Each structure stands twice: as C-alpha cells, then as structure tokens.
Amino acid sequence: MSKYLSKLTSPLIAVILGLVVGAIIMLVSGYDPVAGYGSMVNGIIGDSYYVGESVRTIIPYILAGLAVAFAFRTGLFNIGVEGQLIVGWLAAVWVGIAFDLPRIIHLPLAILAGAAAGALWAFIPGYLKAKFRVHEVIVSIMLNYTALYVTNYLIRNVMTDKLDKTERIADTASLRSPFFESITDFSRMHWGIVVAIICVIIMWFLLERTKTGFELKAVGFNQHASEYAGMSVNKNIILSMVISGAFAGLAGAMEGLGTFGYAAVKGGFTGMGFDGIAVALLGANTAIGVVLAALLFGGLKAGALNMPLETGIPSEIVDIVIALIIFFVASSYFIRWIAARFKKGVK
C-alpha cells in the first residue's frame, strides 16, 4: 500500500502546486481564487448535468492517454495520437452514416472502424521505423497534418457537397444513452465511458499479463537483448504503434459516435491527442495512472467552462493550471528533492 502511496506523492504535490500557483495568478489578476475554484468545482460536480458533462470530457482523455502511454511503455513516442484520433473519428462516423444495420452489428462495427483507422494511421510511422529506422516522432507529427487536411477534404468533397459537417449518424450506430441522459439532466454523457474502461483493462492486461506485452516491453527497453532472445524487433515496433493508434482511433470514435454524432471540418487540431501526452505523463504511463490523470484533466477542462459563467474568471486560467501541473510533474526531481529535505528537517 505504501508503495502505491509513494508513487502518488509527486504527482499529487504537482497538482497541489499547480493549483496554488494558479490561485496566485488569479489573485494578482484581480480575481478571487476561492470563488474561482469554487465555481470550477461546481462545474465539475455541482449538479448531475455537470457530472455527466465531466464524464463525457474524460472519455477521450482516457483513450488518448492510453494511446500515448502504451507507446511510451514499449519505447516509442507516439506524438501522432492527434492525427490518429481525427481519422478514427471520421471513419467511425462514415460507418455510422453509410450502413443500415441492426444496432448489435452497426455500433460495434462503427467503433471498430474508428480503431482500425487509427491503427492504420499509426502503422505508417511504425512500418517506416521498423523498415528504415525513420524516427516515429517526425513521421507521426507530419501525419497529424495529413490527417487534418485529408479528413477536411473528405468531409467537404466526398461525404457532403461542400458542407462544413457530415449528416448525423444513424441511431443504430450512436453511443448516446437515454438512460445516462435521464440521470444527468440531459448531459451528453454516453456509453463511451464503458468502452474507455474496457480499454484501460485491455492495456493493463496486455502489458502485464501476456507474452505479447512481455515482448513489446522488452523491445522497448533493449532491442539488442530482445533480438538475442529471439524476438522480432520490427514486428513488435509495428505492433506497438498499431495498438497505440487503435486506442487513439477509439478516442476519436467516441467523439464521433457519442458526443457529437457527426464529423465537422476542423480549423485546427482538437488538442485531445496532445493532451493525451500530458495525461500519460501525469499518469506515469500506467493504465490506472492514466485514468486518474484523465479524471483530473477532463474534470478541470469541464469545470473551467463554468468559471466565466459564475465568476467572470476566464476559463483560460485552467489551461494555465494544467500547464503548471505538467511543468511540476516534469520537474518531479525537484519536488522529490524538496520532499527529501523536508523529511530530514522533520527528523
């Protein structure tokens, strides 16, 4: 138990420091931090509608965080989660519109299409790395832009006739839940939370309990020793990217099939793919850590929307707080040093 506690200390301290510095910033900007955070907390759990919206915000954060964390654990930096998420979104929506099937087939098919599109998008950097040792960061960054503009083109010119968004998906492919809506005062909370939780379990099980996970992690730690031990380094690099991309594609599918029900032309990135990096970092790249970090980030983002309404504090203050938390996590060495000094002082 104490082992888990000590693992939690430095992220917790980072969160507290982030909130404290955020409060100071609010103070010097002439706002009341107590009221500010109060309205933020209200915006997260103030009433059932807000809870529902918070949960909805958390879903893609969990999945994007899993995508980044999975690649990290196997020695790769998938910075292309954003692009994989965008193609996953569109693919899921396309299946949701184009087919006329019973729900039991249509919904899983649309979800799988999202995962498959993300996986395919991530396969490209994986393959190039395996085959030609091209660094995955460069390829996947480029593919983010490719994804953005290709999907915009498809929405405008293929799926619609010069419109800015697609038509709505069929009800049989929707993750919307009348049940969740009824208990959360008609928030957009949807079944995607179940998909996200299943993926958390899959990630944990795959990495910790299967021989595939054993190989993936070994290749991530030491390619030479893995090759010596008879594992296929190239196969595992590609597989790692593909699985990571599938998580990212699912994050997009959740937005397409749950929150929005359509895909729209985007002026820029959604940002969720990049936030996934922060979620993975704060969650120490473990499945359960990602959930906790996604709860925090998703909650902050959802709560931020309430701050201007209640207190007039701009919601951007929460972006500053999130940035500060990331900063403090990254400087966790410094935090540990302070903690050690503090312990010595107590003695």
Next chain:
Amino acid sequence: MEYVIEMLNIRKEFPGIVANDNVTLQVKKGEIHALLGENGAGKSTLMNVLFGLYQPEQGEIRVNGKPVKITSPNIANDLGIGMVHQHFMLVDPFTVTENIILGKEPSKAGKIDLKEASEEVRKLSEQYQLRVDPYAKIADISIGMQQRVEILKTLYRGAEILIFDEPTAVLTPQEIKELIYIMKALIKEGKSIILITHKLKEIMEVCDRVTVIRKGQGIGTVNVNETNPNELASLMVGREVLFKTEKTAATPSDVVLEVQELEVKDSRGVSAVRNLDLTVRAGEIVGIAGVDGNGQSELIEALAGLRKTTAGSIMLNGNEIRNLKPRKITEAGVGHIPEDRHKHGLVLDYSIGENIVLQTYYQRPFSKAGILNSKKIFEKARSLIKSYDVRTPSEYTPARALSGGNQQKAIIGREVDRNPDLLIAAQPTRGLDVGAIEFIHKRLIEQRDAGKAVLLISFELEEIMNVSDRIAVIYEGEIVAIVDPKETTEQELGLLMAGSKRTEAGGKQNV
C-alpha cells in the same frame, strides 16, 4: 613516513547499505598503491569519496598531511588529485588537445589559443613518453591511445596523484604492457598512483603496496614483495581460491558444431571472418584465442543468428543452421553467453526473474495461450537463483541493480538450464573477480563433462589455457592454428595471435 593521501576510517552509507566501513588508505609519495577488492566491495565508492563525488559520514581525508574537505571534483583537482576513468569521458569528434583543455581552455582575447595548448600537450606527452598526437581526432585513435589522453588530461590539470579505475579492463595485452611502462614513467617523475583493480597479476607486477577491502570493510594493507597472489586472493574473497581450474581429460565424441568456409562481413561491409573452419565435439571445450578485433565478435554473432553470413556452412548436429533466425537457432540447441551482457544478455529494466525466462517465456509452463504464468516464471527464477548462487534481494529485483558477477551468473544459469547441445561462452568472465571466475569456469567444465560441446571465446590467454581442451587461434578472421593447451606456451600462442604461422613459431604443423 610522509603520505600524500590519507583516508582514515572512512565510512560511507547509502540507503540500506554501508558501502564503506572503517576503511583506511594511506598512499606514500612516489608509489603505486593498489586498491583491491571484489566487484561491489566498495572500491569505487571509496575513490568517489576521494574525488569529491560523495561525502563520507565519518573519517578524515588528509592531503600531504593537511586535513581537507573534498566537496567537489574541482576541489580534488585543485588538490592535485586526478582520475583516469574506466569509461572514458572524451568527446569523439574533438581532437586530443581540444579534449584535454575542455573546461580549462586557455584563451587570448576571448579566442581559444589552440596552438599554445597543443604545444603544451605535446611537451607533456613527451615528458611522460605517451606518444600522443595532439592534433588527432579521438574517434580515429585506439582505445589505448584514448586512455593516454585521459592520463594527459589529469596531468594537464596538474595532478600529482592519479587514480586509475580498472585501467586494463579495456586494453589488449600489448596495450597493458605499454600502460605499465607509462605508469612506471609517471612514478619516476614523482607522481603517485592509486590503481583500482581486481587483477592480482597486475598488482604483483607494478604495485608497491596493496590495500584490500572486502564487502565495504578495510581488511588491511600489505607490501607486495611480502605477499603472493594466493594470499591476496584469499584476503579479497575471504576464503581459499583455486587458480588452476581442476578438470579431468576430455573425452570428445560426436561432432556437434561444424563450421566450414564461413564468410562474415562486419557492420562496415568489410570481410571480418574469412574462410573459417572450426569443429567442436560433444564433451570438449574449444577455446578461441585471439587479439580483440580479429573476427571473434562477428563469428559469435553469426553462430547465434544475430548477423547474416555471406558464404559457408554452419552445421549443428548435422543440420544447417546458417542464417536462421536467433529463435530457431536457440531452439535447435544452442546456448549463448553473450560478450556484452548489458547490450545482449539482459533487459536491465526487467526483473531478474523475467530475464531468466527471456528466451523461454513463450513456452509452457511459462505461458499458455498467450497468457504469462508469473507464478511459474518466478518459481523457475527462484530455483535458478538458488542453484547458481545469484546474490539478489529477490527475484523481482531489476537486473540493473545486480553486480556484474551476479548478472553473469543469472545469464549462465539461464543458458545452461536450457540444456543446450552447444554452449557458446563469449568472454564469460570479463570484468569479474576471482571468486566469480572460478564459479563460471567450474560450470563450463560441468557442461563439458555432461557431454555438451562448449565454445569459449576469450581475450584472456590464462583463461583459454586453463579451461580449454583444444585452442583454436584466430587471426584476421581465420583459424590459423589449432593447438593443445598442454603442449603450448603463452609465448607461442602470443606469436600465433600476432599472425606468425605455426611453423615459424617452432611447433609442429597440425592446422
């Protein structure tokens, strides 16, 4: 008596362990003083205390009789203490001079005065007969030369006391001779030297006095001319050590490995193994002797499937295994103790238990239908840790946390336990102390006596002579001679390894 360095009753603790306890080291001016101890005995800790990297909890350090507090390497430098690190701290694309002045650049009006610096480096190099070219790039010079650059670096900074950390570990026999010569030249010029080592031969050859530490404890200091290697070994290990590995005569039977006309290219595409023939039979140990860089690494990698070969054949028990994937070769019955245990042998971030199943994790009982059975995995780990005397807090400890000797024992346990027909042992005792070496040699001979074929590759002639039943000498990628260790001498092997043919060396021809 005047001491240049005195470390009195030093105690250094780390969380959970006492790395040094009551260690005293006194170095006289103008002597070569050895610091002897097993891997993990606390030699490096003690030297890091002297060099200002660690602060001792107790004890006193005196330089030239004056008590000092050394709180950083800069202070150590100012006191005239220089360290020649085992892993060189050099910038490869820079020249010798640039490396030497790094951090202490002489400048004229903001411009580095390379010319004058090079002149000074040249003078120093001449004074101590180091023969280093100040303008050569580090990347272009040999390991031995790079080490001399490290020595020059300390001299340039005015070092009077030089610490050598395991300096011979990376050198060829020829380079070792030259280093010993250099160390003697340094002493003649009035410098003092602390030599960290676990090689008894070197101590007997160059040192004046030796301080022994065992498990962090200072055991004592003895004069080298009043002791012998046996006494030193038992002081270091704490028990009697056998130097000559005991073994009966070999009874070779069927051919297990047959290599014919093998051709392998190195990473640059240059032919590294040429037209190589080699046979290893069940029940014998064949040792491959040679100077580093004569194709040994490429040969091993080819045998293990880690490097593609261009021609020839490799037969294992009559089946061709050339250019098969590593896993197929492993499954065909080859065990391989790799040359570089950190690069190939272990996943350092994995637990010792996970490393023990590194090649067998996918087989029953360790996994079933793709799911790992960690109970069985760690059960196996526990049994191997016990039977191979791997000293580790637990089977869940990361491999990184173990000492070199214990890492190597785990690898050997893993390879031998798979019961391979052919065991390839590449430099199995590199960097290990006498106790671990003895253990590993015994295991190799056990394998032989169990009717397995063993191929031993080593740069240590003593090891080759001691353990092998037949010696194959490799030179420029070819086996140039096969000799019987009982009928040959180190001198003859040395000549063969240097490329002189057997006939010239004066023996009978039986290649």
